[in-house]
Amino acid sequence: MPKMRSPNNNKTNLNGLWQLAAYLKPYRREAILSWIALTIVVVFDLLIPFLVKNIIDYGISNRDLPYIIKTTIILVAATFMSALLAVTNNIFSIRVAQKTGRDIRSDLFRKVQTLSFANIDQFQTGEILVRLTSDISQVQQVFLTFLRIGTRAPLLMIGSIILLFITSTQLALMMLVVLPVSIFITAFFAVRLQPLFYAVQIKLDRLNSILQENLAGVRVVKAFNRSHYENQRFDGANQELMLRNTRVMQLASILMPLLTLLMNLTTMSVVWFGGVRVIHNTLSIGEIIAFVNYLVTAMFPLTLLAQAIGLVSAAGVSAERILQIFATRSSIEETDLTQSIRKCSGKIVFEHVHFQYEGGNNEETLQDINLIAEPGEMIAILGATGSGKSTLLHLIPRLYEVTSGRITLDGMDIRHIAQESLWQCMGIVLQETVLFSGSISDNIRFGRPSAGINEVQQAARAAQIHDFIMQLPQQYETQVEQRGANFSGGQKQRLAIARAILIQPKILLLDDSTSAVDVETETKIQSTLQKILANCTSFVVAQRISTVLHADKIIILDQGKVAACGSHATLLQTNKIYQEIFNSQLGNGGSQNGTF
The missing domain is CATH 1.20.1560.10 (ABC transporter type 1, transmembrane domain)
Incomplete structure (x- = not known):
């Protein structure tokens, strides 16, 4: 060029x-x-x-x-x-x-x-x-x-x-x-x-x-x-x-x-x-x-x-x-210090991370975030709308650049890791599910085109979408219409989860990715993920508290700050915000299908 x-x-x-x-x-x-x-x-x-x-x-x-x-x-x-x-x-x-x-x-x-x-x-x-x-x-x-x-x-x-x-x-x-x-x-x-x-x-x-x-x-x-x-x-x-x-x-x-x-x-x-x-x-x-x-x-x-x-x-x-x-320069650029990583264990650390959107109202979306996710841990993120849950998730694969502070992967600042190398470690399901024109199998193997049909089916089973696909006339060769118009919201989310699972990531990022899935199916998905991705570090943004009950750590975000961090049992005893969320959904008069 x-x-x-x-x-x-x-x-x-x-x-x-x-x-x-x-x-x-x-x-x-x-x-x-x-x-x-x-x-x-x-x-x-x-x-x-x-x-x-x-x-x-x-x-x-x-x-x-x-x-x-x-x-x-x-x-x-x-x-x-x-x-x-x-x-x-x-x-x-x-x-x-x-x-x-x-x-x-x-x-x-x-x-x-x-x-x-x-x-x-x-x-x-x-x-x-x-x-x-x-x-x-x-x-x-x-x-x-x-x-x-x-x-x-x-x-x-x-x-x-x-x-x-x-x-x-x-x-x-x-x-x-x-x-x-x-x-x-x-x-x-x-x-x-x-x-x-x-x-x-x-x-x-x-x-x-x-x-x-x-x-x-x-x-x-x-x-x-x-x-x-x-x-x-x-x-x-x-x-x-x-x-x-x-x-x-x-x-x-x-x-x-x-x-x-x-x-x-x-x-x-x-x-x-x-x-x-x-x-x-x-x-x-x-x-x-x-x-x-x-x-x-x-x-x-x-x-x-x-x-x-x-x-x-x-x-x-x-x-x-x-x-x-x-002439637009990418706000995320690689430097002379950038290098590829050969092996990823999945330890993610946030050190005094601040973030502010460009052209915003001069208010920081995230403020002084400190967080450690050990390899294989499941980190759940809860909070009200606009508290910065999705933003925090987007910073991990450098979809956005931190304003100050740093995020490290296995001790290395992610700004010093080649983007392609960083992304190869991660599977992500964004809040807005995007499917592409083509077959179902093409969509599932989008991040790993060389995957065989058996691997595609295994990922679909883990995402609890295999049985539905097999009921279709053309099964995995069924064509996806523009923006996945021929599938429901829950079906699209499960296809996106299968797409993320197939690449066998060391870090899995799920941004409210089961919001359109019923609780029973969501439970099955979580159970399967724990088995097949046992060594995978996962970050899960959720609205339903039932999604995060078994997380190793639950992060409560409030106006861009970490209001609390701990396990379900700990937070239920010590944190008022978490207690209110739990009681509104699963406590007295609450419904398991309720959302925060």
Whole structure:
């Protein structure tokens, strides 16, 4: 991947396109061939008016039929060669643009994969999707346009101006007035349009974010009968995008008529003054026709630029937005001290750990956490909503970086352990269960693709999902629909648990992973886990106290602090908070299915 700089905050700057142009380098051979073909096309384009002039001045005026036939044959041959080379240019240009777009898209996707949770929190899902699709397509289209007219436009203009002076110096002087005016008008519109296209992309981001949220939560929308509200929200964003687009297109639509007006006025002047010179026999009819053709050819690049100005402006904004992700440094980086670990026993120690989310309300989510988990111990974490349970769990695999303090694994600071090596020690089931499109077996072996079907089934049995799978028509080859829509919440949680078990982790992290499972099934899962993962250190975030009764240590979090730590028996005698939780769920009048 080419080295990327930080994006420019100046929204009228097109340097982002030049930055991304580095992706053209691997395909420079095809790009050069396209430009060579285009250069020859320009030669033929400039030759055609000259041949027409000769046919009129030397063939028609002298009634020289053989000359007319000979020159016409050359003219037709030049036209066919120009068309053939133009097709050649298009073929190579399309190949280069498509390959370049593919490379940018692949590198950007890989960059997103390297970002930490904190980095991803800065971008909405809709924004990332737009940058991976629409923004890259904009840049790709500009590269295609550049390869198709990038050489043709300046060569046509330069060649036409030279031939204009050769044909008639006096008439050509008109171009010294018209050309700078046309360039100024084009540059003026380019500067004005750039920030407007940036505003359009912001509105497009918002529209896509609303769309993504609605599609992901369509069941909630329908369940709460909020379709009308969502329609209004989408229509509002859609209306704002339409108004922004309309404003941009209306401004851009002025440019082309202005350039056409200038060209027509110049053509009229040439015909007028050239006609006077023809009358005085100082200019031939063929020369004035050739002059008009060269004049149109000289103005043609500006016309192309006028048509492409909107595309270039939008692509400049898109390039900056793409570079913004490329320039984002992961908040979790490996250093020179980073090393892999060969063997993991699973001892986890929190030493005065503090954590605060970026861009938050300046309040620490976790404060002075001190905790020791010996190898093979089960650590349960209880607490009210927002007390920091999931956050504490996320710090162990470095999904987020601690603000201060440190976490060690077998005595080594996890910031000094290679991330891949750290993750290989751990199996994790997040609070929000995510399944991928594919078969059930593919989902279970997601963390260990080489696992055999027997191992997959063993993990499924441990997660108490095997019997259900065997009742399906295609059993383990049953296809999982998008986001696991064809499974219940409990079934998805058990599949995720099987996925974590299969990698045989030394550390197992369960973030409220049985909340949608009935108590009986949960008990079976816990019993099986204790047997097959006897030497595995486990951290279990739970809402039901029945989940944690047999934990070696139970941590009570209260407003980001450790309020108590101990076994069930100890806390039941000594800690008021734990006593209240226990009594509300399993004590007098409590239900075993109750949750905190």
